[in-house]
Amino acid sequence: MNQTTLTLLIDAGKIAVILGCTMGAVAYTTFAERRFAAFMQNRIGPNRAGPWGLLQPLADGFKFMFKEDFVPEFADRFLYRLAPIVAFVPALLLVGVLPFGPDLVIGSQVIPLQIADPNFGVLYFLAIASFGVYGVIMAGWGSNNKYSIAGGLRASAMMISYEVSMGLAVVGLIMMAGTVHMSTIVGQQDGFFGWFIWKQPLGFLIFVVTTFAETHRVPFDLPEAEQELVGGYNTEYGSMQLGLFQMGEYAHLITASALMVALYLGGWQFPGLNLLENSPILYALAGLTVMAVKVFFIIFVFIWVRWTIPRFRYDQLMRLGWKVLLPLALLNILVTALVILI
Amino acid sequence: MAVEIPKPKHGFRREMSFMERLYLPAIFKGMRVTIQHFFGHRWTIEYPDVIPVAAPRFRGLHVLKRDEEGRERCTACLLCMYVCPANAIHIEPALATPENQDDYTEEKYAKVFEINMLRCIFCGMCEEACPCGSIYLTRDWETSDNDIDHFIYGKDRLMESEGSPLLFKE
Numbered sequence: 001m002n003q004t005t006l007t008l009l010i011d012a013g014k015i016a017v018i019l020g021c022t023m024g025a026v027a028y029t030t031f032a033e034r035r036f037a038a039f040m041q042n043r044i045g046p047n048r049a050g051p052w053g054l055l056q057p058l059a060d061g062f063k064f065m066f067k068e069d070f071v072p073e074f075a076d077r078f079l080y081r082l083a084p085i086v087a088f089v090p091a092l093l094l095v096g097v098l099p100f101g102p103d104l105v106i107g108s109q110v111i112p113l114q115i116a117d118p119n120f121g122v123l124y125f126l127a128i129a130s131f132g133v134y135g136v137i138m139a140g141w142g143s144n145n146k147y148s149i150a151g152g153l154r155a156s157a158m159m160i161s162y163e164v165s166m167g168l169a170v171v172g173l174i175m176m177a178g179t180v181h182m183s184t185i186v187g188q189q190d191g192f193f194g195w196f197i198w199k200q201p202l203g204f205l206i207f208v209v210t211t212f213a214e215t216h217r218v219p220f221d222l223p224e225a226e227q228e229l230v231g232g233y234n235t236e237y238g239s240m241q242l243g244l245f246q247m248g249e250y251a252h253l254i255t256a257s258a259l260m261v262a263l264y265l266g267g268w269q270f271p272g273l274n275l276l277e278n279s280p281i282l283y284a285l286a287g288l289t290v291m292a293v294k295v296f297f298i299i300f301v302f303i304w305v306r307w308t309i310p311r312f313r314y315d316q317l318m319r320l321g322w323k324v325l326l327p328l329a330l331l332n333i334l335v336t337a338l339v340i341l342i
Numbered sequence: 343m344a345v346e347i348p349k350p351k352h353g354f355r356r357e358m359s360f361m362e363r364l365y366l367p368a369i370f371k372g373m374r375v376t377i378q379h380f381f382g383h384r385w386t387i388e389y390p391d392v393i394p395v396a397a398p399r400f401r402g403l404h405v406l407k408r409d410e411e412g413r414e415r416c417t418a419c420l421l422c423m424y425v426c427p428a429n430a431i432h433i434e435p436a437l438a439t440p441e442n443q444d445d446y447t448e449e450k451y452a453k454v455f456e457i458n459m460l461r462c463i464f465c466g467m468c469e470e471a472c473p474c475g476s477i478y479l480t481r482d483w484e485t486s487d488n489d490i491d492h493f494i495y496g497k498d499r500l501m502e503s504e505g506s507p508l509l510f511k512e
Contacts (some may be wrong), residue, residue: 039384042379042383043385043386295431304373304376304380307376308375309369
């Protein structure tokens with residue numbers, strides 16, 4: 001077997017494993033959300049399917065499969081069918097550039113624990129992440145329902161106003177790192193105080209807030225506001241199509257958390273991890289574990305915040321986006337530039 | 343003479359302070375509350391596994407009592423039937439014959455005693471009206487059924503006796 005075939009095989013294997021793990025993580029994030037929500041409301045939550053309710057995501061999936069696949073009258077059938085796919089696929093594409101751990105060295109073979117490591121990694125992430133909103137808008141328009149279209153419009157307006165601040169918040173980090181190459185950015189965050197959260201606290205704060213908006217989670221879940229819009233863009237959807245929307249949303253949440261960890265919280269790096277550098281396999285596994293724990297913590301914070309605070313009003317949302325976050329992001333860039341200059 | 347009421351400077355709403363306008367301290371305060379609940383007590387009663395016991399004075403399903411010698415206390419006086427605000431009780435009295443007189447306290451007894459549990463409002467007035475101490479409301483509250491006909495409880499299910507589905511539970 002020559003080197004090209006081996007590389008191809010390894011890459012295919014990596015894609016399969018990472019996509020599989022992401023889908024599993026999506027399933028169990030829905031479960032974690034329901035369970036933690038219950039805990040925060042002094043309930044128990046779903047615990048009847050399997051031990052501790054661990055088979056609940058499977059049961060949910062089967063339930064979705066057996067539901068009627070309904071298309072409302074006067075809906076744009078093409079857009080209506082296409083929307084869940086468009087909402088789901090970009091969220092999965094995002095895992096392509098996320099670094100999950102240090103290079104795995106087996107014999108002479110070096111396997112980077114990342115599907116692809118293009119030198120425009122962060123830009124790729126920001127570009128693809130905003131694609132998800134097309135699915136929401138298509139769903140809103142295709143459903144031919146006033147609540148859905150209101151949800152879709154809110155999603156697009158929100159995306160426009162928060163994408164700007166998010167990009168600008170990352171600009172400060174890119175200026176410090178001097179690259180948009182994902183694995184280099186992670187590699188630079190050596191030691192606990194090397195994490196970019198300490199060098200870019202304001203940028204981190206803006207990034208967190210805009211990530212909440214980007215993933216349509218409370219307090220910025222206006223596109224699906226259950227109370228005002230009866231579910232928003234997904235009002236008309238049922239069966240596995242609704243399931244796809246939800247999976248897309250959770251996949252986006254996971255990838256956004258992983259990006260946050262990679263950019264600001266040191267990725268797979270952790271103080272003391274270098275001691276394992278002599279045994280590469282152990283080192284890689286430890287890196288993977290650290291990454292998984294950090295991502296889980298961020299997801300937990302997302303869930304925690306969701307069950308703590310209420311939704312923003314639409315005008316408050318816009319004011320926060322344009323009049324607070326955008327100037328702060330610009331200020332962050334200015335201060336970073338001054339610090340680098342001096 | 344008209345008195346002018348002084349208006350607050352900024353309408354009736356107080357201007358928020360800088361710390362309040364940051365929102366973040368309030369959010370962290372809220373998160374502290376939710377995490378306390380996260381580790382707090384779980385109030386859920388897992389019903390089919392754990393059956394909660396109602397209070398002793400709970401008014402649930404009825405029971406027809408027997409006296410110390412095992413005779414039916416009910417004498418078919420129909421007071422409960424008349425007092426029932428929901429018309430849920432149906433009684434057909436009959437005269438005891440010498441052969442079955444040992445089962446009843448008086449010479450009149452209830453041949454049919456039916457309570458429609460879908461009509462019953464569990465007010466307990468039958469219990470109050472009964473002069474013989476025959477009918478009581480128990481703390482048994484599991485009434486659900488799949489068949490609508492099963493909600494008319496006859497003597498077989500109301501009468502206190504060994505082997506009957508409804509023994510009076512203290």
